Amino acid sequence: MSQIQIRQIQQSMIYAKSTQQLRQVSCLQPTLMRIRHGEKHIWLNEQTYIARAGDILIAPAGLQLTLTNQPDVHGYACEVLTIAPGLIEQFRQNHPAAVQTALQQAPRLCEKLSATMALLWDELFNAIANNEPVELIEHRAAGLLLALTLSGFATALLSHRDDTVAQRVQMLIMLEPAREWTVELMAKQLNLGASTLRRQLQQEGQSFREILERIRLNIGLGLIQTSKHAIGQIAQQCGYQSASRFSARFQLQFGIKPLQLRATIN
Template identity: 50%
Template sequence: MQSKQITRGMVRASKPQTLRQVSCLQATLMRVRSGEKHFWINERAHVARADHLIMAPAGLTLNVHNLPDAHGYSCEVLVLDADLLQQFRLQYAEQVLALLAHPPQLFSPIQGTMRQLWDELFAAVTRSESEPLLRHRAQGLLLALALAGLGGVLFADRETGVADRLRQTMLLQPGRDWRLAELAHQFFMGESTLRRKLDQEGHSFRKILDQVRLNTALGLLQSTQLPIGEIARQCGYASHSRFSQRFQKQFGIKPMQLRATHP
């Protein structure tokens, strides 16, 4: 069982993986352990190599190419929820303010104290350490990043709209049969009002639901050995073939093809 505020994953590949339009639904830290991660944001290319740390803010969408070396491709992933970042922002307001004055940086080599704190946090989440201790460890890592002038992209101000609130709610149960009327009731507004607000933000209920389900499925495919049919079921798809079609349309690769790249 993983922390409510911190989840971990390990992505491995023995063959190259190419994925398009991958969405970071929550703030995500990725440490490449072997191979290279090539990623494109707004058509600008970046390359993160072994022992580089990628800092992806919630809402970031990128195209990805994971390239194995002689030892394969492996990448450790830590996902931090919005509450944890807000707690850090309040507790270390001075450091966050100074951090935001630095030019934004999406990735950097990880070394020294940062590497040690990462290893300790990743191991602690793996062994399901208590929530308060995990939160303390995570804040220590964030503070080390901040003192090095890194991680500002995680704290950059962005308006939290209705679409983001929907995503965070759906993430709790991606396989649930979500209904717009039910969510409108949770947000204390009428269904037509919620639909209008989503439209004003350029989103739709169905697209948000698919985004949450498919990106959750992607994470499970890359970091677990669960059967593809079980992943589809957990993410709300009763039909294996429909899930496969939606997945390929979103990421440009079929679930079975992605699974075949695993060692």
């Protein structure tokens, strides 16, 4: 059984040597993306956003994007930070006045990083890469969040979201995507009856099967983009016994086959 450790804050790099076009990409956790080379084009709510080198993208958990990663002469490179909701909630409690002011502003998806925010970003990114103590990493993360909040950039991350049953289901699947999940097993984990779980998810406009596949495929997407693991190995890590089944579902979700996406990176 494959279990993935979810830290309070994680980093990764996404590269591309040729254009990547992806649809229905879900942000499983609050996510910050900093473009280093190339451009990221995003289509959301009938609007187009373009993030260029030096820009930051701020995406709350649950946001679903259609996007293109477009290389420049140096290729495409994007630094990614994912922040656990618990860490953001802790930040809300520690800085209520700044958060309240920020929430009065309209959410913004894409912004230019100031010199100060770029420095804070680099310090946090390097701290994670160097395996510095967790307390220091979280301190640096709070500093970056505070700078984004005071600049009016963090509204989308700070908007309070109730703890739904679907979110609890999602977190358990993220911890063990390869587990042979069933409604009955998940209900037991949540101390609910299976019929109660189905009903509560339906009331939230969700289904267990849709959540399970969305989480597995988006974890697979991240592994293809950030690791050198074989596609068959990634399929197993995400709970698919067949690489061909994983490939078919991946293409249906994102509009590209896993091997085609891998070819844009290598």
